[in-house]
Amino acid sequence: MDKKAMYKLSYGLFVLTTKVGDKHNGCITNTAIQVTTEPNQIAFAVNKMNYTHDMLMESKVFNISIISEKADFELFKRFGFQSGREVNKFQGYGKLGVASNGITFIKDGTNAYISGTVSQTVDLGTHTLFIASVTDMELLPEEDGTVAPSATYEYYQENIKPKPQDIKKGDTVGTLQKDEDEQGKTVWVCRICGYVYEGEDLPEDFICPWCKHPASDFEKQVRN
Numbered sequence: 001m002d003k004k005a006m007y008k009l010s011y012g013l014f015v016l017t018t019k020v021g022d023k024h025n026g027c028i029t030n031t032a033i034q035v036t037t038e039p040n041q042i043a044f045a046v047n048k049m050n051y052t053h054d055m056l057m058e059s060k061v062f063n064i065s066i067i068s069e070k071a072d073f074e075l076f077k078r079f080g081f082q083s084g085r086e087v088n089k090f091q092g093y094g095k096l097g098v099a100s101n102g103i104t105f106i107k108d109g110t111n112a113y114i115s116g117t118v119s120q121t122v123d124l125g126t127h128t129l130f131i132a133s134v135t136d137m138e139l140l141p142e143e144d145g146t147v148a149p150s151a152t153y154e155y156y157q158e159n160i161k162p163k164p165q166d167i168k169k170g171d172t173v174g175t176l177q178k179d180e181d182e183q184g185k186t187v188w189v190c191r192i193c194g195y196v197y198e199g200e201d202l203p204e205d206f207i208c209p210w211c212k213h214p215a216s217d218f219e220k221q222v223r224n
Helices: 003-010 053-060 073-080 153-160
Strands: 014-020 021-029 033-036 043-046 061-067 097-098 102-106 110-123 125-139 187-192 197-198 219-222
Touching: 014 043, 014 053, 014 102, 021 053, 021 073, 021 102, 043 053, 043 110, 053 061, 053 125, 061 102, 061 125, 073 153, 102 110
Parallel strands: none
Antiparallel strands: 014 021, 014 061, 033 043, 043 125, 061 110, 097 102, 110 125, 187 197, 187 219
């Protein structure tokens, strides 16, 4: 069985945002789809380890900002590689808006947002599947009036995410040059977010601390 076949499925990329009281939070997800037109419903899955998951279980309201090909890696670092339990992900970040439901949405590197209310949840073990009714939605054109294409997961891998050879353990993704001391070392690189685990063997039960993906999403590499 070739597990790489799963990567041929077509995925978009999104920032899911919600709030509880005065607390706003958001995370990256790649599983939002429209499931019915009448009534207009969407579905998306969220890892239970995400703080946004817990907040959404309580609030039942959200926005999904659709990431476009204009996005840069800062968007993914901000909403995908840190926890809202520890930081305010929105503080000092780019262009933001507030939808009619009172929840923040992202204007930088996105082409639309969809607001909704959760109507059903399905327990998927590590994730929860949320099924929701759409309550509002808007396009977010560029300054020239055009709407940028949506970024697929494949586009993110090829054009937005820094290449693994530019990443070293314990450092900010995509900001470092290779070091002679690193040459010849065996590392495991997460295909999803670029996190680097050093060592000859990667534990089978290892979970990426950044994107929460399992060991099966890591690729073995040797530093050149």
